[in-house]
Amino acid sequence: MGLEPQDTKARILEVAFRLFHEQGYHATSVATILREAGVNSGSLYHYFSGKEQLLVGVLEWALGELRPQVMDAVEARTADPLERIFSLLEQYRDGMKLFGCRMGCPIGNLALEVADDHPEARQLIHRNFANWAAIVKGWLDAAGDRLPPTCNREQLSRMVLTVMEGAIMQARAAGNLQPFDDSVAQFRAYIDALKREAARSRSAVAAMGA
């Protein structure tokens, strides 16, 4: 074929990622991956020693996809660092709406399905989460004194991920976006409270300086 050498492996990874996202890990058969990727079993087992290592490969691949596929779009669309958080949440919301409140977060799904049984996969899921939260923490840092000086921004960045994953889970169960919107509304109320607290802190410092 006229395809370059690494093309088959990339196609396997993309298809596997998509199918794991759509159906879950256990519900996705190797045969289905092969069929949809247009690849024979020999090729798959040439690149991956088994289904479990394919999962590992997918999670490693996902690590590199987060920034270009998700975060760059958010940063391009929204300049304000705090609003970027809600822009990110809205982007996941759009995805949910597009798929009829299905599928949700590909990493989150795998976290609950395979984390207990596959240590290597668990570690990579953790790194995907840490990667996600680290970018959000960058935005929180960029917010400077718009957040209170006492605010633990690493903690808060994890909270953002918590809200997103919990909100998605409930939206899937409900079959509609209301639990998602409710959670985001409450989280915005929290951020607003933090902003007001920071404003009081700033004016107190200003009064001190005067």
Place this chain on the structure above:
Amino acid sequence: MGLEPQDTKARILEVAFRLFHEQGYHATSVATILREAGVNSGSLYHYFSGKEQLLVGVLEWALGELRPQVMDAVEARTADPLERIFSLLEQYRDGMKLFGCRMGCPIGNLALEVADDHPEARQLIHRNFANWAAIVKGWLDAAGDRLPPTCNREQLSRMVLTVMEGAIMQARAAGNLQPFDDSVAQFRAYIDALKREAARSRSAVAAMGA
């Protein structure tokens, strides 16, 4: 046998619930359920038309277990309605710690694994969540004017579930409880902010009345 008629069915439900929780739905084979419950396949298919209907049975059974197995313990241990929320979160934390950050919430796991494919199961998962959140909303209502009058308590009760599920997911991925504790700490900061706001609102009303 000396066993009453419904004993076999109950044993199947309990074992299936436990195995779905430990391993997930797809990863649990009917054969394993049969073996661990000490039941033959014919008996299972006498009570349930298939694995999918067994899942439905498990979710219906879980509906009735929430209050006696989970919520009653919280209400007995903690009287203050707002603190009951954190007592509930701590109870799930204890469970996670006991199992080495594994398993997590049985309903949450099924939500992400089967909600898309089994409409009847999705609806029951939703009812389990709604049941959980409704009890929490009862506590929020009982908090009276310790929360701001503008506070949407139904929204907030969903937020509590969001925090728990998101926190559990990250704790499983990390293999430790820090993301869980971080999320709860942030949520406590939010509740504290709401309490302060309510206090300001009360004193304002008092000033009006004076």
Place this chain on the structure above:
DNA sequence: ACTCCTTGATTGAACGATCAATCTAACATT
């Protein structure tokens, strides 16, 4: 008390389908 019939529960071997994985042979490029 005795037999007959029904009912619901249980047994466990067996089924076809599908699972992940393996194998050898062939292909492409260098």
Place this chain on the structure above:
DNA sequence: AATGTTAGATTGATCGTTCAATCAAGGAGT
């Protein structure tokens, strides 16, 4: 020729499910 890659039939195990047979228990009729 050597190496890396692909083709695709094939393996044995396991999957969810079926089904004819068995068992225990309880009326109904005599």
